[in-house]
Amino acid sequence: MSYSLKYVVENLDVSANTLRFYEREGILKNISRDSNGRRIYNDQNIEWLNFIRSLRLTGMPIVKIKEYVELYELGDETFLQRKEMMMEHKLEVQKKLYENLKHLEVISYKVAMYELQEKESRQNI
Secondary structure (H helix, E strand, C coil), X not given: CEEEHHHXXXXXXXXXXXXXXXXXXXXXXXXXXXXXXXXXXXXXXXXXXXXXXXXXXXXXXXXXXXXXXXXXXXXXXXHHHHHHHHHHHHHHHHHHHHHHHHHHHHHHHHHHHHHHHHHHHHHCC
8 A cells, every 4th residue: 555645644643854854864764756756655664654653752762773774674684683672672661661650650649639638628618
């Protein structure tokens, strides 16, 4: 299947500038163009884009993503290195998740205290 830039922007929650940036940086490759020069994305491009966005939205720097793409392009002999990169990133994401859960507990406690205070103030009226 093929997708226009407009479709990708509207349906994948990514800006046209971001798509162009990923292409310039060499982390989103093999983007075809129609006869008018407009970008046309295929299923493989969309799959890569979703992968890149998952890495970016979980904090992986562009430099590391470029490193991953370069290793990918070298072929199967780099799969252990790519696996290691993904395992390291996964641990970082898990660590951030754990930290966020701790912060959420603190915030939830504060909200519960306010709700208790609100309930008590209504009873005193």
